[in-house]
Amino acid sequence: MYQIKIKRLPGNEDLPTPKKMSEYASGYDLFASVKENLFLQPGKSILIPTGFALEMPAGIEAQVRPRSGLALKHGITVLNTPGTIDADYRGEIKIILIHLGTEEFEIKRGDRIAQLVFMKLPTVELIEVEEINETPRGIGGFGHTGQ
Ligand SMILES: O=c1ccn([C@H]2C[C@H](O)[C@@H](COP(=O)(O)OP(=O)(O)OP(=O)(O)O)O2)c(=O)[nH]1
Numbered sequence: 001m002y003q004i005k006i007k008r009l010p011g012n013e014d015l016p017t018p019k020k021m022s023e024y025a026s027g028y029d030l031f032a033s034v035k036e037n038l039f040l041q042p043g044k045s046i047l048i049p050t051g052f053a054l055e056m057p058a059g060i061e062a063q064v065r066p067r068s069g070l071a072l073k074h075g076i077t078v079l080n081t082p083g084t085i086d087a088d089y090r091g092e093i094k095i096i097l098i099h100l101g102t103e104e105f106e107i108k109r110g111d112r113i114a115q116l117v118f119m120k121l122p123t124v125e126l127i128e129v130e131e132i133n134e135t136p137r138g139i140g141g142f143g144h145t146g147q
């Protein structure tokens, strides 16, 4: 169990704390902290604030992921999915949404527009070398094994 601190930023007293919608949900839904309703046009992207900041222990990251319902029904997804929230980031969590659908999409204050998933990171050391070992796959990739 990791304890993660979440701070409500000023002006967001009306928003719910990011929340899991079922007991074992992977993600905490994030709410749009827009001041007034926005209309996202097809093909456009937008940066949406969430009204919260995090303090996570070293070795944990948070990922900003799309909600599948918005993707399926409206073509709304997270442009940089999964967005990376670094453990040492203290700014507001923001969401880069992109509209891949066909109809204008309205975003209202408090809409659940993405979800935050916490992940454990391995501790690694990157070592630069001259040679890396051989494998049966070698440099084959990008469809090398066929359809
Ligand atoms: O969807 C996102 C992605 C990032 N961030 C914040 C938290 C993260 O720690 C910081 C930097 O993100 P990232 O490393 O992906 O962006 P960068 O372009 O490399 O910026 P930087 O040079 O600040 O690391 O921006 C968000 O709020 N939402």
Ligand SMILES: [Mg+2]
Pocket: none
């Ligand atoms: Mg970065």
